[in-house]
Structure formats: structure tokens, C-alpha cells
Amino acid sequence: MMMSKKVAIVTGAAGGIGRSLCALLAEDGFRIAAVDLEGTDLNGALSSLDKDDHEAFTCNIGSEAEIVATIAAIHQHFGRIDVLVNNAALGPTMAATVDTTADGFRAALTVNLVGPLLLAREVARHMGPEGGAIVNIASLAGIVSNPKRNAYAASKAGVVSITKSLACELAHRNIRVAAVAPGYVRTPMVAGLERDGKADLSKVRQRIPMGRMARPDEIAAAARFLASDKARYVTGSVLAVDGGWATFNQPGEAHPPVSGTPAAELGKPAPSDNFKVVVVTGGGRGIGKAIAMAFAAKGDKVVILDRDETELCETEKALGDRCLSLKVDMADEQAVIDAFAAIKTLHGRIDVLINNAAIADRFMPVEEQDSAYLMGLLDINLTGAFLASREALRFMTKPGGVILNIGSINTFLPFAPRHAYGASKAGIDMLTRCLAAELGPDGIRLATIAPGYIRTPGVAALEASGSIDSGKIRRRIPMGELGKPEDIADAAIFLTSDDASYINGAILYVDGGWTAFGNAGDAAEIEENSVREAAQ
Template identity: 55%
Template sequence: MKQAERVVIITGAAGGIGRALVNAFAADGGTVVAVDLPGSGILEFARGLGLPHLGLEFDVSREEDIVALYNRVETQFARIDVVVNNAAVGPSMDATVDTNVDAFRRVLAVNLIGPYVMAREAARRLEPGAVIVNVASLAGVVGNPKRNAYAASKAGLISITKSLACELAPRGIRVAAVAPGYVHTPMVEQLERAGAADLAAVRRRVPMGRMAHADEIARTVRFLASRDADYINGSVLTVDGGWTSFNQPGNANLSADGTPRAELFGPAGHVGARVVLVTGGANGIGAAVARRFAANGDTVVIVDKDGAAAAKLAGSLGGKHMAKSVDVAVESDVVALFEELRVRFARLDVLVNATVVVDSFVPGLQQTTDEIKRVLDVNLTGAFICAREAIKTMRAGGVILNVGTTHTFLPFAPRHAYEASQAGIEILTRCMAAELGPVGIRTAAVMSGHTSTPAVAQSANVGSIAPKGFRPSIPVAGIGKPEEMADATFFLASPDASYVNGSTLCVNGGTCLGDAGFAGDRDQEQPTKAAQWLPIMP
């Protein structure tokens, strides 16, 4: 993932997450401009990094400071490639009736208006290929008592991420965000010492049983800013250990006790080749995923109903890989598959559920019950059976990834069964995150938009869909490639995503952002009436 010579501006760089961000991008080969308030220690920190890195003091709530910052960076480096909006003030924890309006406005000025002005001034200077990543918060996703200004500012930052993604994509600039949950930082330690935070209670509420290490947030931001995330635009990735996936009274992890080592030093990375099973792995996105893991040196088991295509792909990848002809909707076949894997490998490290079928292009009133059952049986029940059997073979550190489509967030008539199956896949991911987090198994969903696959080409050839008609609605120009989904899937299975649990990562160019009219290239032809509602599937 190394991308040398990029110039990266990071605000709030003196804090816990900020320092981790600086170290992550510097280790990636970039030149870091670390900025924070006067007296924050940012100048000393930056000097310790050595040249060509730069430390600057400024106040993100002052527009004149932001303009001066960009002028200085432009003068010294002549370009800017990445802007990470990380600066923020924390919640005051005051009751609503005790909150001063000036204090409320101060939080908005730092956490929301400041990042907006940073992005605005960046957009005036950035070249195509540049990226803006906003560090939001779980507080902007779920409600928190006595955190009105902070939560509102972070929710606003998430919204601005999406609207800027639509606006700037035609200029070749991507915008994305992370929403961290609880992170073990010096500030959190201080709150605990002062009796203002019960960290033991926090850990019990997280399915993974711990808070994040700052490096885990930094590595996620680094991925979103990388070339491997080129089709991720407007997405907000929650990095919360499964907090938002738990919807029960009481504790999510009863075994959480003390301060886990991973909070203090970061989780241990994976050592050695993994055993990876990819369903629907013979063609399209599944095949791209299989190739990506194989390129990493992992052993890949390619499972597909088309056994001949699976065997051909496995053979092209090398002798250690395996192909099996399996219908994932047939329980006995799936059980037999996993029994064979247990005998051969004794374990499974990663399951990627990428098998998918779609319903026919007919109005819902004409769809038969049998067709609806078939779609749900393959896409949803089949994924469940594979996950159930995989759990029996996985150890702590295992990962279950479900590949779906963002059309579940922006449904297309008349794909009722397909959309229902994808909604089920997303919530299945969350349910398993809450259940499996305590035993060290993570889950996540990676959702595609319009993607160029053999199935799409075949549908276009017979006139069922019009791929050209979709392009104007995609903020990032062009239909997605299977390899872009594969890169995102590979990241979610990696140690860099070690605190991502139950989350959904959208890899769709920003398709479901809801911008009216043309989101992408305004010179492209307008979609036909049919193409406006006929989705391109994975």
C-alpha cells in the first residue's frame, strides 16, 4: 500500500489518534504536514520525525489560519495529495439546560465548520487523485445524552462528507470518513483517572471486549486515502468493535476484564498464509477476491456452482489452491464441504460470501413465489449456512465477510427479492458481529454499486440493462471494477481492519448518495427510462 511522495496534511496531529495518523502516513512514505494548536507540542513532535516532514501551529476554527496554512504548504511543497480532518474538541458532558450557547457554537466551529473550510480550501488546490478523509465519531451515528454539540457536529461532518463526495468527484477528488467508537487515548486515560469515565463498563458494552488502539483508526484512514480505495467515495466506515451491532440490554462481552493488551499496544498482526474460502468465486467479484488473496500468498478455496470455472481459476492461481462445485443453498453440500476443509486444513481463517443470484426483470406483480424463494435461498440462507459452518472451523482472529450491494440502501423496483436478500445480509453481518465478537471472530459487509462483471455484460447483450445509462448517476466516473471490491474485501480481512466489526463498507463511487440529477460527468448521455431503475448487479 506504500505511496511515496504524497503530501499529507493532518489536523489535530498532537493528540492520540493524530499522532497515530502521522506515524501511519509517514511509514507509508508520505510527507506529513502535522498541524495543531499553539502549545500542543506539535512542533516538537514534528521535529522528531525529521525532514521533509513539517509541523505547524494553527487554529482550525479560524478561517484566516486555514488559508495561511494552505499558502505555506503550497509554497513549500507545491502540491497537496491528502487532507485528514482530525482536529476536534471533545464533548462537554453538560446537561442541555446547562449548555451555554457560546460553548455550543465553539464545538461546531472546531468540529464542523473548521473541517468544512479545510475541505473547501483544499478543493481549490487539489488535483485529480487527491483525497479528503474526515474523522467523525460514533457519536454522530447514535444518540448520547449530554453530548448535544459534539454529536451534532459529528453528524454534520458525516453529512458534509457525503455532499462533498458528490460535488468533488467530477473533479477527481474523493471524500470519505471514519466513525471511530471508543479509542484508548491519553485523554481517555485522564477521564478515567478523574472518575469521569467508566472504561470497564465501556469494554463490557463492546462485543470485542475492548476499546480501539489509536493505530487501528489510523490504519483505516490510511486505507481510505490509498489507491486501493479509489472507488470508495462518500462512504463512512464505522470502526467501533461492534458497538452499533449490539441491540440488547446489558453487556455485550461478559468476559471483558482489565485493560486488554491490544488497547495499549495494538492487536498482533497475522503471521503466515491464511486459508480463505470464497463462495461464488469462479467469476466476477468472487473471482477478483480469490485472485487478490492468492496474490498475497494465502491458500484459497474457490467454491462455485460452476465447478469447471472454479477449477480453471484455481489451476491458474497455482497448485496449492482448491476448487469445489457446491450449491450453497443445499445444506448437506455445504456441511460436507466444511467437513472436508477441516480434515485438509484443520482451520479456516477467512470466509467471503460472494455467491449471488438476481430475480428476473419483470414487475413485482408478475414474480412467482418460487422465484422469490430461490433468490432468498441462495443469497441469504446460503450465506447463513456457510457462515454457520465456518464458525465451527474458525479460531480467534477469524473473519467472515459478506459481499452485497448498496442497492439495499437505494432499492430498485422490481428487484424485491434481491433487495430483501441484501438487506438481510447486512443485518446478518451485524447480528453475527454482536454474537462472535466475544470469541474473537469479526464480521463485516462490503457492498458494491454498479460493477462491471460477466453477468452484467451478458445482461447488456440481451438488452436487459443499459450500463451506459448508469454512468451519469455515479459521482466517481465510470462503473466499478471487481478488483476494487477485491481490494476493499482484502483490507477488511487484514490486521489493518482489526477493530472493524459488524460495519458496512460501500464501494460504489458514491452512487447511493442521493444527489439529484447527474452526479458524475455532466457530458455523458442521460439514462434511459428503463436504465433509471434497472440495477447492475455484482
């Protein structure tokens, strides 16, 4: 019976984030292999867990020999390995370049980059045919630069890179690889920086749109999601958990000065038992319908907006009395205003807005794309999302409201000749970031989901018209398959939940590894005579 329970390895388990990781993964039923340096309080990390299910292992991840021996010992002890969370790291020294030795620089690379790669290598050797998940704890320092963090930042940028390359290499073995990129977290390491005069946390808070640092459990919750089956189509993705730090790009303060330490930085607020009022645009079919059904299934009140009356009626019937449907053309400003006025009259508030409404382009050469065609697509895909956000903000819950925008892999990798569509989705991501920087002080969070190819009626229509070749597409995806609308719905449920409470302005690619693949040739091998992907 014990052999059937999944096993998760957490490195740096004795630290703040590590302890939270152990606790949350144990809550999900994992047996924990807690790994840290000799002399650290590993027993303390496991003290609140059932000791019959968990075990502590000492290891210096700067030593290849110790890594090999430790992973072998963990596999021998538990009989299986399902999840690895690469959390252990050396913090930044904050030393000037001229004061940094080669040995010091190499030490950061050895522990922060080489160690996680070797751990992933050894864990992959021991994962069974059912695969598993590897989650790397990177850092915002590996995405945006700072002075005097040369070795640390370079090592974490390397972690971002190996997350993507490992995702592509290991996908055929059913091993997913993703990363969390935390901003400032209230850990003993950060407290030490303040104590040593290397960081002024009051200034740090003013630089973050949400006005506070993260709690360790907020980083752990993101890692837990990425390791879970709810993220089954997420690989190669790097999720920033930074309170909106990376969205702010102007002189001045992102948040007014904060007196003392915010309560939400010290402890997790009590969860609310109230249902949410959730508005989903383009909710009549495909991804929008799956999202609407997921929220309704958890007891929330759902309002779906769509311009197709037939699909609206079918979805409303499927959702029952927890749903209201409104026929709306998202390119019509007055129609959007009227729709949100009706929602206000009925519910009085909006807790979550999902901007999903969009149309695909017609794959025409640029010579055939005139201004009416281009603006028609941009009006629905981008202006419509802006209008819905503007109107929702007039009565959105503060604090606690969430706006989630549905982008696309075209956000990052535009396709020719899909000029307007790619531009609209790039605009969606930037709209998310601008609103995150603006609304963070009000306690409203933003995020973008960027789906890859998903088995929807829209994709089926593109295939039927000969616009896409599903066989070629599947070979281009490291995981070798198209996603399901439910994969996007699962991501939406997470990003709008309390578990995502420090995610603001981030983009999550749910694409089977599409955006992580940079090689020439195919990303996956598929059977040429396999059944074509069916639309759902």
C-alpha cells in the same frame, strides 16, 4: 525529486490518533504537514519521522482566516497537496442541555464541523488535476445518539453529511472524500473523561462485543486505507471502527467483564507470518474470482466454492496449487455441510470466509414474482451465506477469524422491481451485524462490503439483455465510471487484515459515490459517445 513525493495534511497531529496518522502516512511515503494548535507538541508528533520530509504548522481551525493562511503556507512549502485528514476536534463536554450555553454549542460546531469543511474547501483549491483524497474523522456519536452530547454529536453527524455532499461535488475533480467513525478509542481525551468521573471504562468495555476500546493506530489504519489508491472507488462512504458497538441492541452486556486493561488495547499484537486459509463462495468468476486471486497472490491457501464447474476449473487453473475448488450449490444445506467437512479434513481450520455467492433477479414486475422465484433467490443469496457462516464457525480460528459478506448498494437503496435481490442484500448486512454482536467476544470479526456497479460478466449480461443502460448508470455515479472487481478485492484484503482489527459489524460502500448522491438529475457528466464499459 521532493516535489514528486505526495503530501498529506493531518490536523490534530499532536494527539493520539494524529500521531498515529502521521506515522502510518509517512510509512507510505507521504511528506507530512502536521497541523495543531499553538502550544501543542507538534515536534513530538514528528520526532520519529524524517524531519527533512515533514513540517509542523500551527493553526486554530476555529478561525477561517488561519485556515486559509495555513493551507496556503503548506502548499507554498511543499508545492502540492494530495491528502487531507480532518482529525482535529473538540471533545464532548458531557454537560446537561440546560447547562449548555449557545457559545459552547457554537464552539463545537465551529471546530468540529465548519473547520473541516473550510479545510476541505481550501485543500480542494490547491489539489492538481490528478486529484487526491480527503478523509474526515467523524465519530460513532454522529451515527448513534447518547445523552449529554448534543453539540458534539450534532457536529459529528454534520461531518458524516458533508463527507457525502463533498464526495458528490468533488468527484469530477478526481477528489475522493470518505470518513472514519471511531467508537471509544484509548486516547488522552478518553482517559481524561475517566479521570474526571465522566466515563467508566470498565462498563464501556462490557458494552463493546470485542470487549475493549480501540488503539489510535487502528483508527489511523482505516484512514490510511481510505486515503490510499487501494480505495480508489470508495467515495462518500463512512466506515465505522467501533469494535461492534453499533451492532449490539439489547439489554445486558455485549461482552463479559474484563479484568484490567486488555493487552490489545495497549499495543498492537505481533503480526503472524502464517498463511491464511480463505474460503470464497461464488469464487468462479467476477468479484469472487478477483478476491480469490488477491488472497492467493499474497500467499494464502484459497478454497473456492461455486456451482459452475467450468468456471471453477478455469479459476483453479489460474490460481495453481494454492487453490482448491469445490462444486457446491449454496442453497443445498447438505452440499454446504459436506463442502466444509472436506475443507476441515484438508486444512483443519478456516481463517477467512468470504460470502460472495449470489444470483441477480430477472427484473420482472411484482405480478410475475411467485414464491418459488422469490425463495430461490433468497436461498442462494441469503440462506447460503448463513449456512456457510454456520459451518465455517465450527472450526474457524478463534480469536482472529473473519467473515466478510458481500452486500450491494441495494442494501441501502432498493431498486424496483428488484424486490427479492434488495431484500437479500439488506438481510446480508443485518446478518453481518447480528453475527458481529454474537461472535465479538470470541474474537471473530464481521464486515460487509457493498459494491456498486462493477464491471463483471454478470453486469455485462444485464446490459446485453437490455435490463440496464450503462450510460445512464455512469451518469448516476459521482465518479462517472463503473468499478472493477479488483476494487472489491482490495477492500476485502484490507477488511480481513490486521489493519482492520477493530472493524466489526461495519459496512463499506465501494460504489463510486452512488449511495452518497441524493440530488435530482445526474451525478456526473459523461461523453455520450464514450466507449461502453467492458466486462472483465
